[in-house]
Amino acid sequence: MxxxxxxxxxxxxxxxxxxxxxxxxxxxxxxxxxxxxxxxxxxxxxxxxxxxxxxxxxxxxxxxxxxxxxxADLSAHHHFICNECQQVYDIFYNDEIISNDAQRQTDHRIEKTDLVFSGTCKNCLKN
Structure with a gap:
């Protein structure tokens, strides 16, 4: 602590x-x-x-x-939120391509990328 x-x-x-x-x-x-x-x-x-x-x-x-x-997981990862049940899931995805692409589009220095994906989770798709 x-x-x-x-x-x-x-x-x-x-x-x-x-x-x-x-x-x-x-x-x-x-x-x-x-x-x-x-x-x-x-x-x-x-x-x-x-x-x-x-x-x-x-x-x-x-x-x-x-x-x-x-x-509490501080490792590099992103999140998926289900539009149906509102559950949040971890997505471990290497975002280097997206970050590099975005960096080429701006004069700002990108230091961190937070992606939030949304859709329907596999549990809700079953129902």
């Missing part, structure tokens, strides 16, 4: 997120942790998730929805 005052609640939230691969919302984390931590508030979860995102310990995902998702 970063150099800041220790917070048991922050550690609980961070550990919960690190153990997941489902890109939860603050509400999902709150509901899960509240069972064993009755004094936990939703505001505390939001504040700590924002702190962790500002400290670059997690990703705050804006995938075009009104709800923000969180991801």
């Amino acid at each position: 970063t150099k800041t005052r220790y917070s048991k609640q922050r550690e609980l939230i961070y550990e919960n997120l690190k153990a997941r691969c489902d890109h939860p919302t603050a509400e999902i984390i709150y509901t899960e942790l509240k069972k064993d931590n009755p004094s936990l508030s939703l505001g505390t979860v939001y504040r700590n998730l924002n702190f962790l995102a500002d400290a670059k310990m997690i990703r705050k995902l804006d995938v075009g929805q009104t709800i923000v998702h969180f991801d």
Whole structure:
């Protein structure tokens, strides 16, 4: 964790997120942790998730929805959002060709590429 005052609640939230691969919302984390931590508030979860995102310990995902998702996987990857069920999935894709193409089109220096794909996930396609 970063150099800041220790917070048991922050550690609980961070550990919960690190153990997941489902890109939860603050509400999902709150509901899960509240069972064993009755004094936990939703505001505390939001504040700590924002702190962790500002400290670059997690990703705050804006995938075009009104709800923000969180991801503890900081490796280079992109995301797919299902238009039907709103689930967010990881996509590991080498975006070097896209980044190089975009760089040739601008005088700005591109340092990071975040791609969000959308469509219908395989589970929703089955239904």
